[in-house]
Structure formats: C-alpha cells, structure tokens
Amino acid sequence: MSFGGPQPGGEQQGQQGHGYGYPQQQSYGYGYPQQPQQPYGQQQPANPFPGAQTTGTPDWGALAEASAARSKRKRWLVIGGAAVAALAVGAVVATAIVTTNKNNEQAKNGGATPTGSAAPTDTASPAPTFSSVAPPPPPNPMDFISDAKKDKAPLSPEGLYPGKKLTMNKRPYQKGATSSTTDCAAVTQGGLGTVLKNNGCTRVIRATYVTDGVAVTVGVAVFPTDDQALKAKKQASGGIAPLAGGGVKDFCHATVCLRRTNSIGRYVYLTQAGFLNGKKVTTNDRVVFQASDDVGTFTFNQIYARGRAQASAAAGAPGE
Numbered sequence: 001m002s003f004g005g006p007q008p009g010g011e012q013q014g015q016q017g018h019g020y021g022y023p024q025q026q027s028y029g030y031g032y033p034q035q036p037q038q039p040y041g042q043q044q045p046a047n048p049f050p051g052a053q054t055t056g057t058p059d060w061g062a063l064a065e066a067s068a069a070r071s072k073r074k075r076w077l078v079i080g081g082a083a084v085a086a087l088a089v090g091a092v093v094a095t096a097i098v099t100t101n102k103n104n105e106q107a108k109n110g111g112a113t114p115t116g117s118a119a120p121t122d123t124a125s126p127a128p129t130f131s132s133v134a135p136p137p138p139p140n141p142m143d144f145i146s147d148a149k150k151d152k153a154p155l156s157p158e159g160l161y162p163g164k165k166l167t168m169n170k171r172p173y174q175k176g177a178t179s180s181t182t183d184c185a186a187v188t189q190g191g192l193g194t195v196l197k198n199n200g201c202t203r204v205i206r207a208t209y210v211t212d213g214v215a216v217t218v219g220v221a222v223f224p225t226d227d228q229a230l231k232a233k234k235q236a237s238g239g240i241a242p243l244a245g246g247g248v249k250d251f252c253h254a255t256v257c258l259r260r261t262n263s264i265g266r267y268v269y270l271t272q273a274g275f276l277n278g279k280k281v282t283t284n285d286r287v288v289f290q291a292s293d294d295v296g297t298f299t300f301n302q303i304y305a306r307g308r309a310q311a312s313a314a315a316g317a318p319g320e
Helices: 062-107 194-197 226-235 284-316
Strands: 002-004 165-168 171-181 204-213 216-222 257-264 267-274
Touching: 002 171, 165 284, 171 284, 194 204, 194 226, 204 257, 204 284, 216 284, 226 267
Parallel strands: none
Antiparallel strands: 002 257, 165 171, 171 204, 204 216, 216 267, 257 267
C-alpha cells in the first residue's frame, strides 16, 4: 500500500495310558493238599477244602468264602467286558454323529461345491466390479489464469466489469469510464510503466467506480505467465493513472491518493482511490480504504471466475 501524489510528510508331560484291565484276583484251585501218610488202617479222610478242619465234618465257613470269591471274579469279568463293549458302541455313535453333521452341513449349504466346468454360475446377482484406475482430478482454475497458452477466453473491459454498477456487502458503486490498451506504460504514473514493460506486459484494462464523493480507478495488467506477473507486483512503483469520463471528473491530480498493488495468476491489478474534490487522503479516511478494498476484491473475484469457467468447460469437454 502506498499513498500516491505529494506526500505530507511414532514340557507338556505325557500322561500315562490307562487300560481297561481286570483286577487281579487270587486263584482258588479245586485240588487236594498232600497229607502225611498214616499207618494202614489209621488213615484220616482227606480234607477237600484248604483251611477246613479234618474232623470229618465240612467247614461251612470256608466253603462260603470260596463261593464268594468265585462270584466276585465273575462280576469283574462281566464289568470289564461291558466297558469294552461301551467303548466300541461309543465309537460307532461318534462316527455316526460326525457323518450326520457333515451331511446336514452339506444339505444346509446346498451340498458340496462341484468342481470343473459343471459348477453352476449364479447370474441373478453378479458381484459388483470397480475400476482400479482413479478418475483424474478436476482441472484447477489457477492453471488457466496462470499461463496465456491455456487462458484462451475472451478478455475485455465489459467482460471483467459488466453492467453499470457493482455492489459489495450492500455498498453500491456506479461505473464510470472503461478502457483497454496494449501500450501498458501509457496508462501509468511514476515508474510503473517501466516495470510493466520490462516484465512483458501485453495489455492494461481500466475501469472507474464512484461512491459518496470517492472515486476508484482499477487497472488490470496482463502478462504471459504468473511468474512475470509476480515479479512486476514485487517491483511496482508509482501507480495506475486515474481514468475520468462517463460522468466522472478528473481526480487524484496534485493531491494525495491511496495506491494498492496485488496479483492473481498472470494478472496484476492496481487501484488508485481518492476524493473527487481533491482532498488529500489520510489513514483516517476509512471510506477511501473501503472503496479500494471493495473494487480490488471484485476484480480478484472476476479474474478467478474466469479461470473457474474455463476449468469447468475443460472438465466437460469430450476426451477430457
């Protein structure tokens, strides 16, 4: 910002096997124990059971114990055989269950899936397919307003500043005169003409707006590339010449006015704002600063809209 014009100063152990055997029982025989030889005629009758007294009377207690032992041995034989039979039956039942479950699972799921060319194909609900190639991103508006080779849309004062007025945040501005020239230095003040020319300026479009006794002239200098425009912005000195006409008298001559310079893409836009009555602009004159801001913001929006329109057209064009 500058004031133009005269200045006022991040191990499982293995378990032992358990077999299904039978408890060991003491064998009981049915033989006769050897008795000492007795003299002939005095021999005692033999004792048929071990432990029985040889009195000639049977020992009923010993007979009962022998009978109980035989019964107990028979019971263990029966129990052991039953256990083996139970294991065999359990294995058969388990096999039947596994087989049944397998068959049920196949029935539930429609049976085993066939292989080879005989496998059926479900064409009623095909699986969705997606492309592995991502779509290209939409064009960037800045690409079009940053290079003259892409920025092919028509450019004119009426295209940038249409109609007879503009309104910014409910503040109205009446449009005055407009102009366009390829002699960039001819519409500048101070050293701005040289800066524009040295950086390849091809055209300057101007327009003036007025409101409440304040006039603002905006100039848009066009360059082949954004690099050239950025250099011109950094080197700028002086300002754009005020444009009178269209009901607006001369202003910003032999007085102090507000000058501003900015850029977007390959365009540099400059404003010069001041009072129509020639009053010097000071930092307290908010109405002048506001007018400069409004016209400068409108210009920025118009240039960006130009890039956006060309990007949108390119995105919808065949083959793009």
